[in-house]
Amino acid sequence: MPIQKVNGVNLFYELIGENNNPLVFVHGSWGDHHSWDLIASPLAQHFRVLTYDRRGHSQSEQLTKQGFVVEDVEDLIQLVASLQLLPANFVGNSFGSIIVLKTAIKRPDIIKSIFIHEPPLFSLIQNNPKAKPILDVVQPTIRKVMELIAHGEMKNAATLFVNQIALGAGQWEKLPPTTQQTFINNAYTWYDELQDPDSLTLNINKLADFDKPVLLSTGSESPSIFPMVMDCIENVVPKAKRIALQGAGHVPHLSHPQEYVQLIRQFCSAAEK
Structure with missing residues (x-):
């Protein structure tokens, strides 16, 4: 089992592909490196693909104290450096x-390009009147999920999160049992992330000088708050391009893997020129 100790923590990772163009995937909350399974192998024909479990998730070292997003950032920086994958294309x-x-703000020098899908940076739109009706529903639901986790009801918390926040009504029941169990196992780390006041915030003005290629994607079936978040980022980042993935939601790498692979290939190839 490949384990790399960086930033004081043991991280599980998988590195596949023989190409010398690094492509690094960073999974979201609740999941792990398996989130990328449907696209990692096809992309390994063209890139050196790194997937890993973030601290507190699945096969990586578990949390023993309050974690902070700055640690996740430093973990990522040190992991790609220790595996000699710099500079790299990053997908989140x-x-x-x-x-x-x-990471782009802290270490722009290690980045070739970044491709991000629907960061939950709701702090950027908290004063947007169009976002208020949606946030008035989402935020109490988040608090309910946190309450369930605090009482040890991990399955109920994961079910509520998936069905009412992340993927939509009835989607929990459609997840494979192994994925459901992963969400249950990693529930507390999501709870921990939300205890960090900086976890869902970003000083986007610090991205104004980021001059590498950036692709911002949203799903056409996702809640409208995500395009609002992307508007804020797009308005600041000089080389940002935008795309809406038709028929997709919050996890296009799971729902539309072939299209997502093609999109990543095209974007990263263009970034090389």
């Missing part, structure tokens, strides 16, 4: 996108 989903963006 959901909370993983926040980590990628914060």
Whole structure:
């Protein structure tokens, strides 16, 4: 089992592909490196693909004290450096996108390009009147999920999160049992992330000088708050491009893997030129 100790924590990772163009995936909350299974192998024909379990998730070292998003950022920086994968293309989903963006601010020199999908940076739109009706529903639901976790009801928490926040009504029942169990096992780490006041925030003005290629994607079936978040980022990042994935939601790498592979290939190839 490949384990790399970086930043004081043991991280599980998988590295596949022989190409010398590194492609690094950062998963969101609740999941793990298996989130990328449907696209990692096809992309390994063209890239050196790194997937890993973030601290507190699945096969990586579990949390023993309050964690902070700055640790996730430093974990990522040290992991890719220790595996000699710099500079690299970075792909993030959901909370993983926040980590990628914060990495771009801290270490732009290690990045070739970034491709992010729907970071939950709701703090950017908290004063947007169009976002208020949606946030008035989402935020109490988040608090309910946190309450369930605090009482040890991990399955109920995961079910509520998936059905009412992340993927939509009835989607929990459609997840494979192994994925359901992963969400249950990693529930507390999501709870921990939300105890960090900086976890869902970003000083986007610090991205104004980021001059590498950036692709921002949303799903056409996702809640409208995500395009609002992307508007804020797009308005600041000089080289940002935008795409809406038709028929997709919050996890296009699971729902539309073939299209997602093609999109990543095209974007990263263009970034090389």
